Amino acid sequence: MANQDPAVLEAVKASGESTLDRATARAQEKIDHLLNVSLNIAVTGRSGSGKSSFVNVILGLSENDNGAAPTGVTETTTELNMYVHPTMPNVNIWDLPGIGTPNFKANKYLKDVKFKTYDFFIIFNSERFTENDIMLAKAIRKQKKMFYFVRSKIDIDISSEQRKDTFNEQDVLYTIRKYCQDNLNEIGCPKVFLMSSVDFEKYDFEMLQNTILDDIPVHKRAALLQAWPVYSAAGLEKKIKIFKGLIWAASLASAGIAVVPVPGTTVAGDAAIALLFLSRCYYAFGLDDRSLKRLSEKVNMPLLEYRSKSKLANAIQKNAVTTIHVCAAVVTLSTIADLFSLLPGVGSVCAAGLSFASTQYLLREGLNELANTAREIIKVAGLDTI
Numbered sequence: 218m219a220n221q222d223p224a225v226l227e228a229v230k231a232s233g234e235s236t237l238d239r240a241t242a243r244a245q246e247k248i249d250h251l252l253n254v255s256l257n258i259a260v261t262g263r264s265g266s267g268k269s270s271f272v273n274v275i276l277g278l279s280e281n282d283n284g285a286a287p288t289g290v291t292e293t294t295t296e297l298n299m300y301v302h303p304t305m306p307n308v309n310i311w312d313l314p315g316i317g318t319p320n321f322k323a324n325k326y327l328k329d330v331k332f333k334t335y336d337f338f339i340i341f342n343s344e345r346f347t348e349n350d351i352m353l354a355k356a357i358r359k360q361k362k363m364f365y366f367v368r369s370k371i372d373i374d375i376s377s378e379q380r381k382d383t384f385n386e387q388d389v390l391y392t393i394r395k396y397c398q399d400n401l402n403e404i405g406c407p408k409v410f411l412m413s414s415v416d417f418e419k420y421d422f423e424m425l426q427n428t429i430l431d432d433i434p435v436h437k438r439a440a441l442l443q444a445w446p447v448y449s450a451a452g453l454e455k456k457i458k459i460f461k462g463l464i465w466a467a468s469l470a471s472a473g474i475a476v477v478p479v480p481g482t483t484v485a486g487d488a489a490i491a492l493l494f495l496s497r498c499y500y501a502f503g504l505d506d507r508s509l510k511r512l513s514e515k516v517n518m519p520l521l522e523y524r525s526k527s528k529l530a531n532a533i534q535k536n537a538v539t540t541i542h543v544c545a546a547v548v549t550l551s552t553i554a555d556l557f558s559l560l561p562g563v564g565s566v567c568a569a570g571l572s573f574a575s576t577q578y579l580l581r582e583g584l585n586e587l588a589n590t591a592r593e594i595i596k597v598a599g600l601d602t603i
Contacts, residue, residue, distance in 0.1 A: 252497070253307055256433075256440035257334055261313040261353070262341025267369035267414045271341065272312045274417045276300055277446055277507055286312045297330060303507070304500040308444040311335060316349045327356050336433060337363040339425075343370040343414075346400050354404050363432050365410060368397050371420055372413040390420070418448030418600070426452065439463075447503040447591070450601040456501050457588045460494075464584065467494045468577035491576065495583045499533045502591035506534065509594070516598045523597060527590040529583055 258275070262268040269286040278285040286300060302308040311334070316326045338357055340350055346366060357364045371393065378389045390411060397409040408428065410421035426445050430438055439459055447453050499505065503512065504524055513520045524530050595601050 252493070254436055254440050256308045256437055256444070257311060257336050258309070259311045259313055259330070259335035259338045260341065261315060261330075261338060262350075262367075262369075263315045263343070263347075266315075266341040266343040267412070268339075268341040269312055270414060271339070271367070271369075271412070271417070272300060272310050274446060275310050275444060276302055277304070277511065279511065282507075302444050304505065305440065305444045308440050316353045326353060327360070332357075332360065332362075335362070336437060337365070337429065339365050339367055341367045341369050343368070343373075346397060351401060351403055354401070354407070358404065363429075364407075365425060365429065366397065366401065366407060367410045367412055367425070368393060369412050370414040371411045372415055417446075423449055423452060430455075443497065443501040446508070447595065448600060450592070450595050453502060453588075453591055453595055457584070457591075460498050460501070460584055463494075464577060464580045467491075467580055468574075491579050491583065494580055495529065495587065496533055498584055498587045499530060502587055503594075504530050504534075504587065504591055512594070512598055516600075518598070520594050520598065523594045524590060526593075527586055529586050530590055 260268045260272055269288040270280070272286040273280055273282075273288070276285065280286075280288050284300065284303065286298065296314065298312040300310045300312065302310065313330050338353075340346075340353065342350060346368075350366075354364050354366075371390070374393060375386060375389060378384050394409055394411060398406045401407060401409070410425045410428075412422060412425075413419045426441070430441060433441065442456050442459055445452065447456070500508075503509065504527075506521075509520050509524060524534070592601075
């Protein structure tokens with residue numbers, strides 16, 4: 218029982234329903250943080266700065282996909298646009314008009330864009346940050362919310378500088394970063410994140426994610442990690458770690474269901490929890506069709522064949538998880554747990570323990586299979602060295 222929350226030990230030692238109820242409530246809270254805690258990300262900036270492209274990257278959509286944010290060099294965002302993440306419905310990405318545009322004057326901007334809706338702001342610019350950007354950052358800081366500056370289209374700057382005999386990429390990046398920070402020194406030289414308009418995994422994409430994760434409340438981190446696309450081995454491992462840490466909570470929630478004295482409840486409850494948990498892993502690890510298609514196009518190689526090696530991933534893809542052959546020992550444990558739940562007193566405690574053990578085994582094995590499949594795909598795609 219290594220690396221388990223104290224609530225697990227509390228449940229294992231339980232001598233009555235009151236203790237189990239308390240432990241289960243704590244576990245349910247953890248699961249709610251995984252599945253239901255909302256996260257609202259506001260992305261704003263000047264027209265043509267790449268903010269809509271960034272929104273689509275987080276959504277896992279191409280610009281021609283249904284539901285994608287419109288992109289272009291003209292002002293394509295003229296009103297508040299909310300995009301619900303297609304696989305993480307508790308995450309909303311808001312594409313906001315730039316401050317100072319005709320319908321969103323600087324002096325009323327925060328009120329007009331419904332400032333209190335968002336957990337944090339990402340401010341985009343492909344040139345220098347303007348007085349309006351600085352004004353917005355100051356107003357956000359005054360309201361004690363977080364903001365991040367992104368200097369986009371770095372690939373264009375690099376391409377332009379490459380023609381010079383004295384070209385050095387690191388020098389160019391340093392110069393651009395320092396220029397932006399000097400422009401923003403009125404607000405204490407905040408971090409500036411450099412990004413490409415094409416290859417978002419390059420430069421500071423992962424650094425932006427890590428910085429936001431450090432800043433936002435703990436209960437919001439799972440939502441961000443699940444929604445953020447997998448562009449590196451390090452990013453994938455963060456996702457795997459958070460799911461491994463929640464196996465105990467899902468198993469304990471299953472234990473709570475096992476106490477209900479209705480035959481068949483435990484097996485059905487364990488299956489539902491396993492399906493929900495492992496489906497979230499599948500999408501968060503980038504194993505769905507849309508994510509693999511985008512990655513395949515990016516690295517110019519077929520990747521679906523590597524997912525097909527995983528029976529579990531294939532079953533989730535086909536919405537046929539119930540047909541997965543679960544080992545006989547797990548089925549037997551769940552059936553015995555159903556019988557124990559019909560006995561008063563100690564029967565409920567035994568049922569909870571058996572259900573916890575069977576669900577924990579199933580989730581651990583399933584997560585490992587999906588994680589290893591995703592690791593192989595990342596390696597084949599050449600993203601394990603980024």
